[in-house]
Amino acid sequence: MKVKEVAELIGISVRTLHHYDEIGLLSPKRKAESGYREYTDEDLETLQQILFFRELGFPLKKIKDVLNSPSFDRQEALLLQKKMLLEKRSRLDQMILLIERTIQHAEGEIQMTNKEKFEGFDFSQNPYEKEARERWGNKAVDRSNAKLAGMSGEEQEAMTEKMNAIYRKLAALRKEAPSSDEAHSAIKEWYDFLNDNFGSYSFEAFKGLGQMYVSDERFTKNIDQFGEGLAKFMCEAMAAFADKKEIERRSDLGD
Template sequence: MLTLTLRNPLKLTWKGGDVVVKHVKEVANLTGISIRTLHYYDEIGLLSPATSETGYRLYTNDDIEKLQQILFFKALDFPLKKIKNILGRPDFNQLEALHYQKERLVEKKERLETIIATIDQTIQNVKGERTMTDQEKFKGLDFSQNPYEQEARKKFGDEAINQSSQKLKSLNSVEKDVLEQSFHAIYQNLAKLRHGSPASEEAQNAIHEWYDFLNNNIGYHYTLEAFQGLGQMYIEDERFTKNIDQYGEGLALFMRDAMTVYVDRNK
């Protein structure tokens, strides 16, 4: 194991010479990633920087480059587990990865540009400036497969997803609106609490409300184990993380931690 000695806040001295480093707060400010998320990356072994004798995380240039790779893969909606496996391979080649990422992101860009063009044409259609065919109205909008549903089926099985789908389809528009409002209210409340302790009474009450909401409205009963697995998926699958964090940066991780505490206390 490499032994590093802290000489000053910005340099580490080791056998090969001086290496410029950044503290976790500097990396958070540089990238816009929350400190909590960087700590989680360390926790799961995705990005584990060296530490000083006093326990401070110290990010070298290599760590920054690795973080850049992580974010490139995240931009392609890769789950964290897959990113960890890719970067951990002994034959991982950064240059090959960059070419691959560029190709996939260009494809994603082209698809988004197609969707934007469809929106522009739809605006013209609504204004009466042009007439769109039905095929043109859905150009770029091929959602024949739901990646969330596929992931959920792998995690919880077809029975749980089928029951949930049947339950939601049986609701009328008013019932769906009420359900959606309740959903948003729970997430907004959790977002207000995310900077505090996930084990606090307020956080645990809010998570209990989420647990009851799922079991009372989705058409499937979540055991405590399934509930904890759902929380883990919030941070392992970047697609879920991205959607949940729309309510507040770091909410997905906070919910995972609060759900884990809830399960431990209610076993």
């Protein structure tokens, strides 16, 4: 099947398939006589795997690593994906039930205690924190230190000043809504700065890092030197930025 046929079959954009090809995630072979890329049944099975992982919130880089792993087993992956989707459905069912009971409470049909109003929520785990901690753990620190060691004093000073300038810009906006256009633009500068200097970070990891700014007092103390409440503002702005990018991703996939 040609790329346009695959896009129409699945309901995603040709641009998305081209992007998967460009980053080496899914690259069908070119047919010698026509020069067009053609998707085999095996390619479509791989694409199905990619879309399952995307539905579960996996970043493209992580999906590529998983699919390229010598130990990757398609059947095992399907069973794991089923388990994760069932867990996701269970959480959604709980939230739907909570909403239905809340509607009944609002209409006077039942009475809910304050505790019952929040029984469907679970904040015991941050699904993005593990990836963020992995990316910002000892290996990430070692990489950043190695990069800094290879810079001249002037280069280090310039990078530090650029980082501080972004902090100051965000501090000046911390009284604004974290989802405002100004906040979005400024927090994108922070996202780009991290990616340019300390590796490649998914939107999920970026969101998780923002959570660490408020959950880890060391982050909070350092960031709030530029203005009280900045860590909280950055956490919320990073979450808004990541959520917006996720909506854009789903739109590209035709969701």
